[in-house]
Amino acid sequence: MRVILAITGASGVVYGVTLLTELLKRECEVYLIISEHAKKVIAHELDIDWRSLAGRATRYYEEDDMAAPIASGSFPVDGMVIAPCSLKTLAAVANGFSHNLIARAAECTLKERRKLILVVRETPLSTISLWNMLKVSMAGGIILPASPAFYHKPNDVCDLVNYVVGKVLSCLGVEHDLFRPWNGFLRNE
Ligand SMILES: Cc1cc2nc3c(=O)[nH]c(=O)nc-3n(C[C@H](O)[C@H](O)[C@H](O)COP(=O)(O)O)c2cc1C
Numbered sequence: 561m562r563v564i565l566a567i568t569g570a571s572g573v574v575y576g577v578t579l580l581t582e583l584l585k586r587e588c589e590v591y592l593i594i595s596e597h598a599k600k601v602i603a604h605e606l607d608i609d610w611r612s613l614a615g616r617a618t619r620y621y622e623e624d625d626m627a628a629p630i631a632s633g634s635f636p637v638d639g640m641v642i643a644p645c646s647l648k649t650l651a652a653v654a655n656g657f658s659h660n661l662i663a664r665a666a667e668c669t670l671k672e673r674r675k676l677i678l679v680v681r682e683t684p685l686s687t688i689s690l691w692n693m694l695k696v697s698m699a700g701g702i703i704l705p706a707s708p709a710f711y712h713k714p715n716d717v718c719d720l721v722n723y724v725v726g727k728v729l730s731c732l733g734v735e736h737d738l739f740r741p742w743n744g745f746l747r748n749e
Pocket residue numbers: 567568569570571572595596597598601604645646647648649681682
């Protein structure tokens with residue numbers, strides 16, 4: 561499987577980093593873009609250098625590289641994930657404002673009718689952002705908020721992150737065991 565992964569400057573860059581690890585573990589090709597703002601949030605939230613992530617991807621592109629292969633719909637990919645997705649990038653995708661490679665690759669993903677998943681992170685949400693999410697959804701994209709569940713009884717933050725990343729993998733059609741699926745209440749509950 562060939563996936564474009566964009567990490568933008570919303571809180572929760574760990575979602576993008578964990579997804580990169582899990583996709584590579586399953587021998588997926590990952591075409592990675594890290595926005596300039598995400599580079600700063602990665603340093604702040606994870607205390608790592610973004611270059612260590614770029615080096616692990618199949619290919620890495622800067623957000624201003626509009627000549628990259630993934631800027632064209634003719635480059636075959638199975639899907640694209642933006643994780644986490646800032647409200648700014650959501651707005652760009654929703655309105656077809658392809659000012660950088662992330663928005664352009666997303667535009668191509670939608671126009672080619674391929675899978676596009678936005679792991680949006682913000683709270684509370686303005687009417688403008690809700691409207692933008694509706695627009696992306698109506699255009700065929702999947703809005704997958706960074707909204708972990710608790711029914712699988714998480715032990716730590718890693719379990720919460722794995723829940724969201726697992727939902728992304730499920731949407732891509734990639735098998736995983738990152739969380740135990742809901743199987744009804746236990747007999748004594
Ligand atoms: C520490 C930090 C956390 C942020 N968290 C969010 C967030 O959760 N959601 C969001 O939409 N923007 C968040 N922002 C603001 C974005 O980084 C900012 O809107 C930026 O322009 C997004 O650009 P990008 O989409 O090109 O990465 C955060 C900024 C910082 C510095």
